[in-house]
Amino acid sequence: MxxxxxxxxxxxxxxxxxxxxxxxxxxxxxxxAKRAGVGAGTLYRHFPARENLVDAIMQTWVDRVAEATDKVLAFEGGERDLLLHWFETYVALISLHKGGPAKITCAMGDPDSPILSKCQVLSDASQRVADLLLERGALRADVDAVQICRLVGGVATVADDATLDASAVRPLLEVVADGLLVPV
Amino acid sequence: MxxxxxxxxxxxxxxxxxxxxxxxxxxxxxxxAKRAGVGAGTLYRHFPARENLVDAIMQTWVDRVAEATDKVLAFEGGERDLLLHWFETYVALISLHKGGPAKITCAMGDPDSPILSKCQVLSDASQRVADLLLERGALRADVDAVQICRLVGGVATVADDATLDASAVRPLLEVVADGLLVPV
DNA sequence: GGACAATACGGAGACAGTCTCCGTTTAGCA
DNA sequence: TGCTAAACGGAGACTGTCTCCGTATTGTCC
Known part of the structure; x- marks a missing residue:
């Protein structure tokens, strides 16, 4: 280049x-383009679709996800708390911008999305959390990481649309967690 | 007029x-406007915002919701099945059009939405189902209809975005149901 | 360091959608 | 039938997307 x-x-x-x-x-x-001091043509040549641009700005976000995931996996406490901790981290990570939850959750289900590879980091992280809980026998055996992402992504999307604060989101996440965990 | x-x-x-x-x-x-054989001005005079038009279209939908709710409330079977039946009905009702789940779920949390009154019908219906289950002691006492709408709306939104079919949505709804019901 | 591809730039403008303004038409009443 | 308030409709202003192509810059090869 x-x-x-x-x-x-x-x-x-x-x-x-x-x-x-x-x-x-x-x-x-x-x-x-204007703020970058370039012509529209230049912008569209570098980033043919809006999503390509979004993808590019997400690199620092990916690093953030990795870091947050490690922190959650090192969490010391009960399984339910760990899962909820992950859920809240997950929601926070995809809710950094308005419209983020819908965009990211949608992209995870679209094989052609330009930001798919970035979102992969999130589903991989969910997989790691799920594996840990499965290992401890706390998670239902019939759930997978994709389902977890959809459920939590759904909650985050609704919360974003309705601009709910964390205290209103928490009980929703608890319902999802209780539905996913093996009954005690 | x-x-x-x-x-x-x-x-x-x-x-x-x-x-x-x-x-x-x-x-x-x-x-x-074109298809209706009127000018753009006429359309915008009758319906200043797109949502006002959506609201007008929804009247037949409201009737449909009422009818479906009665059917669910008359359902004979276990509590879990009844709740799941309601969830599937709910998802079907808000997923009649692409983008419907997001639009409706979002409107339920927006006091200024022009379609709020129409959506009210849905939350009222959820309330009735919840009341029935509470009465039978099957539903956790600390959940309310708004939370149910958010959870199921979230699942429907994700399902709509990813164009999941009913068989992929079902397990997600089961998780939500299990999280809401009193453990056996 | 000059010349010449190859590469990149940028902005005018085509296109599509929203929404308004205002001259023209029409319904309905007296 | 005539009048007026109400309604019509479509041209066009405005905003955003995206392309095309003449112009400019870069880097390489001698």
Missing amino acids: RADAKRNRDRIIESAREVFREQGYEASLDEV | RADAKRNRDRIIESAREVFREQGYEASLDEV
Whole structure:
């Protein structure tokens, strides 16, 4: 890649991060281009679809997911608390931007999504948590990580739409957790 | 209301029903106007926002919800089956159109939504089902109808986004049901 | 360091959708 | 029948997406 191309690409990503944070994922891409000081053509050449741009700005997010996952896996406490801790972490991670839960949860079920690889990190993390709980015999044997992602993603989507705060989300997550755990 | 106004209004609603069924809730409103044989101005005078049009279309849906609810309440069988039956009915009712689950679930949490009154019918129905189960001591005492709507709405939203079929949705609903019911 | 591809730029403009404004038409009443 | 309030409709302003293509820049090869 030519030096000027790389420079512009980086500036676009930086501007997008800024604009999306301010206005959400549906912000105008022309605005992003303008703020990056490039023409619309340049933006669309680098990122043919909005999702490609989203994908690019998600790299730092991926690192954050990995870090958070390790923290949850090191959690010392009961199985139910661990699962709930993961759920709350999960919701927090996908709710960083308005519209994030729907976008990410939707992408996980779409094999053609440009951000699929990024979302994979999340489902892998759920898998690791599920494996840990299965090992301890706390999780129902017939559930898989995909289902967990869908359930928690669904709760997060609704919470995002209705702008619920953590205290209103918690009981919903508890219901999901209780439905997933082996009855005591 | 003048006769011509009423006539146009009805034609717009009829066209919208048709267009939305074909193209989803995000279809062009100019297209709706065109198909109704009226100008864009006429459409926007009758329905200032897209949601107002959606609201008008939903009247027959409301009747359908009421009917389905009565059927579920008359269900003879175990509590878990009854709850699951309600969940599946609920998901079916809000998933009649692509994007429906998100739209309806979102509207339930938005006091300013033009379709709020229509959605009320659904939460009232959930309340009735919940009351029945509470009476029989099958439902956890600390859950309310709003939470049920959020949980099932979340599942339906995810299912809609990922275009899951009923067999993939069922296990998710079972998790929610098991989390809501009193452990045996 | 000059020349020449190859690569990239950028913005005008085509296109699509939303929504308004206002001159024209019509219903319904007296 | 004539009048007026109500309603119509579509041109066009506005916003956002995305493409096309003439222009400019980069990096390489001699």
